[in-house]
Amino acid sequence: MIKQNIGILLVNLGTPDAPTPQAIKPYLSEFLSDRHVVDVSPIIWWPLLRFIIIPKRIKHITQRYASIWTEQGSPLLKYSRSLCEKLSQKYPDKQIELAMTYGNPDLQQALEKLKQCDVIKVLPLYPQFSTTTTDAVIDKVKALTTTWSQKPEFEFVRDYADHIAYINGLCQHIEQAFTLHGKPDTLLFSYHGIPESYIRDRKDNYVDRCELTTLLVNSALQAKGVQVDVQMSYQSRFGKAKWVEPDTTPTLIELAKQGKQHIQVICPGFAVDCIETLDEIDELNRQEFLQAGGKQFYYIPALNDSPEQVSLMAELLNL
Numbered sequence: 001m002i003k004q005n006i007g008i009l010l011v012n013l014g015t016p017d018a019p020t021p022q023a024i025k026p027y028l029s030e031f032l033s034d035r036h037v038v039d040v041s042p043i044i045w046w047p048l049l050r051f052i053i054i055p056k057r058i059k060h061i062t063q064r065y066a067s068i069w070t071e072q073g074s075p076l077l078k079y080s081r082s083l084c085e086k087l088s089q090k091y092p093d094k095q096i097e098l099a100m101t102y103g104n105p106d107l108q109q110a111l112e113k114l115k116q117c118d119v120i121k122v123l124p125l126y127p128q129f130s131t132t133t134t135d136a137v138i139d140k141v142k143a144l145t146t147t148w149s150q151k152p153e154f155e156f157v158r159d160y161a162d163h164i165a166y167i168n169g170l171c172q173h174i175e176q177a178f179t180l181h182g183k184p185d186t187l188l189f190s191y192h193g194i195p196e197s198y199i200r201d202r203k204d205n206y207v208d209r210c211e212l213t214t215l216l217v218n219s220a221l222q223a224k225g226v227q228v229d230v231q232m233s234y235q236s237r238f239g240k241a242k243w244v245e246p247d248t249t250p251t252l253i254e255l256a257k258q259g260k261q262h263i264q265v266i267c268p269g270f271a272v273d274c275i276e277t278l279d280e281i282d283e284l285n286r287q288e289f290l291q292a293g294g295k296q297f298y299y300i301p302a303l304n305d306s307p308e309q310v311s312l313m314a315e316l317l318n319l
């Protein structure tokens with residue numbers, strides 16, 4: 001059999017190069033101009049984005065990024081990079097590159113580095129498929145390589161919402177959190193939301209995939225004898241359109257009002273921690289819960305660059 005030269009490409013969403021308005025503006029413009037993300041005609045959307053939405057959002061979002069920034073940059077980049085490095089160390093015979101759909105490391109440059117491969121396996125770092133994220137990666141990879149005369153074979157990992165190594169990895173991290181902090185009154189699974197119309201108009205099955213992850217993790221916990229009240233919600237709502245429900249913040253406030261004193265939150269839709277988990281959940285939603293009368297709030301970190309995550313990626317890529 002001829003030995004194939006296999007290249008690996010991990011793709012995450014993207015993040016600004018610095019916690020400054022100068023770096024955040026072009027990143028947000030690129031990201032929010034993609035019709036996979038916001039499905040509005042550019043004639044209407046572009047002036048709104050440029051003259052109203054970004055100017056209105058920039059001061060607040062710069063402060064939020066600054067509060068989570070690390071010496072190695074944005075947490076999303078830090079963890080994605082570390083994951084890629086650990087995978088490269090474990091599989092030194094494979095060429096493994098990291099890219100972002102928006103911003104840096106640049107997707108086109110990463111693809112150029114893998115151009116000589118026979119096969120490029122693309123792993124979008126989204127456990128649950130969505131047209132807003134996974135399809136954005138797949139379509140951009142295809143668009144950037146249409147003109148290549150000698151094209152490698154592309155293999156895309158569409159989704160791993162129900163993969164056993166992912167479910168077990170989440171379970172393990174939940175059990176560690178319970179050992180550390182005790183069992184909570186409620187374990188909340190908070191996923192990034194999407195506009196509700198995308199389910200109908202694009203046949204986006206993201207919500208089904210999120211529900212499946214929650215069900216499988218809960219079943220796996222029960223099979224280990226861990227009984228806990230599990231609830232599910234959607235976070236990071238953006239704009240005026242109707243998004244999928246229930247929303248995370250009112251869910252946490254309601255739980256506090258019901259007398260649930262101890263809550264732990266896990267965000268299984270995020271492969272690595274980022275502004276939406278470290279700031280929106282662990283800072284802003286923590287405050288909402290405590291102000292509503294809650295007593296203990298713990299955010300369970302994403303799988304990040306843990307050994308469980310490295311093994312999961314290796315299984316997904318058949319390494």
Ligand SMILES: C=CC1=C(C)c2cc3[nH]c(cc4nc(cc5[nH]c(cc1n2)c(C)c5CCC(=O)O)C(CCC(=O)O)=C4C)c(C)c3C=C
Nearest residue numbers: 013014015016037038076130132133192194238274275276
């Ligand atoms: C219409 C807007 C948005 C949709 C749809 C959307 C879907 C979506 N996003 C993620 C994962 C991430 N989103 C992140 C940040 C982020 N997302 C939006 C908007 C939409 N996302 C904005 C405006 C931002 C920037 C931050 C903010 O202003 O709140 C990130 C983190 C990036 C970082 O730098 O840390 C991730 C990751 C998923 C999984 C998803 C749909 C399934």
Ligand SMILES: [Fe+2]
Nearest residue numbers: 013192236276
């Ligand atoms: Fe998002």
Ligand SMILES: [Fe+2]
Nearest residue numbers: 236275276280
């Ligand atoms: Fe957000």
